[in-house]
Amino acid sequence: MMMCREATRLMSLKQDRRLTLSERLSLRIHLMMCDPCRQCHHQFALMHQLGERFEAALERPPETTRGSERDSHD
Amino acid sequence: MTALEKSESFAGLSGYETWVFGILKYKILDALREQKRRGTWQPLETEGDDESIDRLFQQNGRWQETARPASWGEPDTLFENERFWQVFDACMISLPDNIARVFSLRELMGLSTEQICQEVGIKENNCWVILHRARLRLRSCLEKGWLEENNS
Numbered sequence: 388m389m390m391c392r393e394a395t396r397l398m399s400l401k402q403d404r405r406l407t408l409s410e411r412l413s414l415r416i417h418l419m420m421c422d423p424c425r426q427c428h429h430q431f432a433l434m435h436q437l438g439e440r441f442e443a444a445l446e447r448p449p450e451t452t453r454g455s456e457r458d459s460h461d
Numbered sequence: 462m463t464a465l466e467k468s469e470s471f472a473g474l475s476g477y478e479t480w481v482f483g484i485l486k487y488k489i490l491d492a493l494r495e496q497k498r499r500g501t502w503q504p505l506e507t508e509g510d511d512e513s514i515d516r517l518f519q520q521n522g523r524w525q526e527t528a529r530p531a532s533w534g535e536p537d538t539l540f541e542n543e544r545f546w547q548v549f550d551a552c553m554i555s556l557p558d559n560i561a562r563v564f565s566l567r568e569l570m571g572l573s574t575e576q577i578c579q580e581v582g583i584k585e586n587n588c589w590v591i592l593h594r595a596r597l598r599l600r601s602c603l604e605k606g607w608l609e610e611n612n613s
Binding site: 390391392393396400402403404423426427430433434435436437 | 530549
């Protein structure tokens with residue numbers, strides 16, 4: 388039976404690579420039964436979003452890239 | 462990590478800040494490569510560094526009562542709150558340097574673990590272990606700072 392510590396390892400790994408089927412299953416089963424781990428799972432995903440928001444901001448600097456070509460449509 | 466010390470860096474990126482982070486990525490990579498070259502790269506040598514993680518769990522692998530993750534509330538509220546970013550900033554600074562560097566490359570700059578390993582010359586498995594530690598430590602630090610902040 389997988390315990391919380393090991394479950395957090397899989398939650399973290401999930402942010403970096405695709406889990407195998409057996410990893411996914413054991414994580415899912417653990418999460419069904421463990422509320423603190425569900426919170427942790429959610430928080431790892433949130434921390435991953437920090438990066439996505441950040442990356443988007445890097446690629447598309449706010450306010451400087453608004454082209455005028457498309458404005459004619461409005 | 463000086464650019465991370467500026468708490469405004471994350472909320473509302475200006476062109477200047479975007480530029481700073483572009484540079485920062487290379488600075489972080491350079492720092493790691495340099496250590497690698499000199500043989501001073503030691504993110505995982507200290508197994509004792511696991512202490513901070515050990516403290517979160519009981520012997521049987523369950524969460525310690527005091528370390529159990531709690532809800533942070535609505536994600537939108539979180540990300541829009543400047544205080545949250547200040548807590549995040551402080552938490553990043555409290556991480557050991559190399560753990561913070563690898564975390565930044567992965568989660569702030571969006572490099573894959575494969576890219577990080579290639580660039581820095583470490584095994585991907587090491588990367589995953591480092592990131593696991595980084596995430597556990599960060600979430601614990603964020604939760605302490607953020608929830609205390611909200612309850613006070």
